[in-house]
Amino acid sequence: MPRRRIGFWYRFAAVLCKPPLMVLIKRDWRGMDNIPVDGGFITAVNHNSHVDPFAYAHYQYNTGRVPRFLAKSALFRKGFVGAAMRGTGQIPVYRESTDALSAFRAAIDAVERGECVAFYPEGTLTRDPDGWPMTAKTGAARVALQTRCPVIPVAQWGCNELLPPYARKPSVLPRKTHRVLAGPPVDLSRFYGQEMTAEVLKEATEVIMAAVTRQLEEIRGEKAPETPYDPRRERIEQRRRTQAQTPTRTTRAHTQGPQAEGQST
Numbered sequence: 088m089p090r091r092r093i094g095f096w097y098r099f100a101a102v103l104c105k106p107p108l109m110v111l112i113k114r115d116w117r118g119m120d121n122i123p124v125d126g127g128f129i130t131a132v133n134h135n136s137h138v139d140p141f142a143y144a145h146y147q148y149n150t151g152r153v154p155r156f157l158a159k160s161a162l163f164r165k166g167f168v169g170a171a172m173r174g175t176g177q178i179p180v181y182r183e184s185t186d187a188l189s190a191f192r193a194a195i196d197a198v199e200r201g202e203c204v205a206f207y208p209e210g211t212l213t214r215d216p217d218g219w220p221m222t223a224k225t226g227a228a229r230v231a232l233q234t235r236c237p238v239i240p241v242a243q244w245g246c247n248e249l250l251p252p253y254a255r256k257p258s259v260l261p262r263k264t265h266r267v268l269a270g271p272p273v274d275l276s277r278f279y280g281q282e283m284t285a286e287v288l289k290e291a292t293e294v295i296m297a298a299v300t301r302q303l304e305e306i307r308g309e310k311a312p313e314t315p316y317d318p319r320r321e322r323i324e325q326r327r328r329t330q331a332q333t334p335t336r337t338t339r340a341h342t343q344g345p346q347a348e349g350q351s352t
Contacts, residue, residue, distance in 0.1 A: 093148075093151075093153050094174070094175070094176070095174070096170075096171060096174030096175045096176075097148070097153050097174075097175045097176075099171075099174075100171055100175055101145075101148055104141055104144075104145065105145060108141060108142060108145050111249060111257075111259065111262070111263070112142060112245065112246070112249060112262065112263050112264065112265045113262055113263070113264040113265070114146075114264070114265055114267075115245075115264050115265070115266040115267070116146050116149075116265075116266075116267045117266075117267065117268045117269070118241075118267070118268045118269030118270060118302075119146075119149070119150050119269065121239055121269045121270060121271050121272070122147065122150045122152050122203075122239060122269055123152070123203075123237055123239075124152075125201065126201055126236070126237075127197070127198035127199055127200065127201045127202055127203070127204075127234065127236050128198065128203055128236050128237040128238070128239060128272075129198065129203070129204050129205075129206060129227055129230060129231055129236055129237070129238045129239065130147070130154060130203060130204075130205045130206065130238075130239045130240075130241050130269070131206050131208050131227050131238055131239070131240050131241065131273075131295050131296070131298075131299055132205055132206065132207055132241045132242075132243065132299070133207075133209070133213065133220045133241075133242055133243060133299050133300075133303060134207040134209055134211070134212055134213060135212060135213050135218050135243075135244070135246065135247040135252055136212070136246035136247040136249065136250050136251065136252060137212070137250055137252075138246040138249055138250045138257075139243055139246040139247070139265075140156060140207075142243070142245075142246050142265045142267075143205070143241070143243055143267065144156075144205075146243075146265075146267045147203070147205070152203050153175075153203070154203050154204070154205035155175075155176050155177055155178055155194075155197050155202055155203060155204050155205065156177050156178065156204075156205050156207075157177075157178045157179075157180050157190050157194065157204070157205075157206065157207075157226075158172060158177050158178070158179065158180060159179070159180055159182070160179040160180060160181045160182075162177075162179075163177075163179045176197075176202070178190050178193045178194055178197065178204070179193075190226075191226060191229065191230065194226070194230045195230055195233055195234055198230060198234045198236045199234060204230065206226060206227035206230075208223035208224060208226070208227045208228075208292065208295065208296060208299075209221055209222075209223050209224070210223070210224045212252040212253065213252065213316070214252075214316060214318050214321075215312075215315070215316035216316075217312075218244075218247055218252075219300065219303065219311045219312060219315065219316065220296055220299055220300050220303065220311075220315060221315050221316040221317065221318060222296075222315050222316070222317045222318070222319075223292050223295070223296050224292070225285075225288040225289060225291075225292045227292070227295060228275075228288050228291035228292040228295060229283065229288055231273075231275055231291070231295075232275065232278055232279065232283055232287075232288075232291060233283075235279060237272040238272055238273040238275060238295055239269055239270065239271075239272060239273075240269070240270045240273055240295065240298035240299040240301075240302055241267065241268070241269045241270070241299065241302065242267070242268050242270075242299055242300075242302035242303035242305075242306055243265065243266065243267045243268075243303075243306075244265075244266045244303060244306045244307060245263050245264050245265040245266050246263070246265055248263045249263045266306045267306075268302045268303075268305055268306050269302070270298055270301070270302045273294060273295050273298045274294075275291055275294065275295075278290070278291050296315065300315070
């Protein structure tokens with residue numbers, strides 16, 4: 088299937104965004120030959136800065152295959168930003184509503200029309216203390232198995248040095264380098280034909296994220312942790328630590344209470 092033309096709004100957005108990006112960051116971009124020339128496909132990208140969607144869009148724009156991101160529905164509603172989001176063909180995500188599945192259907196439709204849908208499978212900025220990809224949601228795997236389209240693992244690093252996760256102020260100097268490496272398509276063929284159970288989707292997602300992590304290891308020149316950071320597991324462990332500390336504080340209060348009364352008499 089032929090690819091969709093870039094269109095006015097994407098070109099207009101590029102005119103606005105590329106100049107500041109060129110000024111703020113240097114580029115070390117590799118793996119563009121792994122981006123399909125035509126036909127629908129998915130990119131699975133790690134996420135470690137609020138700046139990296141713009142920088143990554145710049146990377147892929149330069150391949151001639153513009154990405155359609157999944158973004159919060161609120162961004163589509165008003166003003167110039169809403170017009171730009173709609174005009175560039177981004178996909179609204181309606182969380183916790185009856186329209187929650189519409190993003191999934193829209194992503195499938197976009198791939199079947201021959202477009203690229205860019206997924207941040209982690210769903211948010213990584214919370215791994217060292218910036219490695221964490222456990223991911225299954226949306227990208229679901230679309231990939233439904234359409235059997237190529238899944239291109241993409242790793243990026245450097246925007247997090249310009250604007251670290253959850254930071255309010257950028258660190259402009261010295262000038263940072265945005266490094267991107269797109270790898271060959273992930274082999275998900277062993278999952279084809281299987282029922283898309285939660286376990287199958289989880290396993291396919293782990294295969295995708297392992298490929299993204301390998302690309303990031305090459306960029307960073309170091310090994311990732313054996314087990315990806317899991318925010319859910321961390322929350323559970325934090326609650327356990329808090330509960331374990333609570334009886335200790337209570338015991339101390341009971342122990343110190345009579346002493347305090349004795350000292351006051």
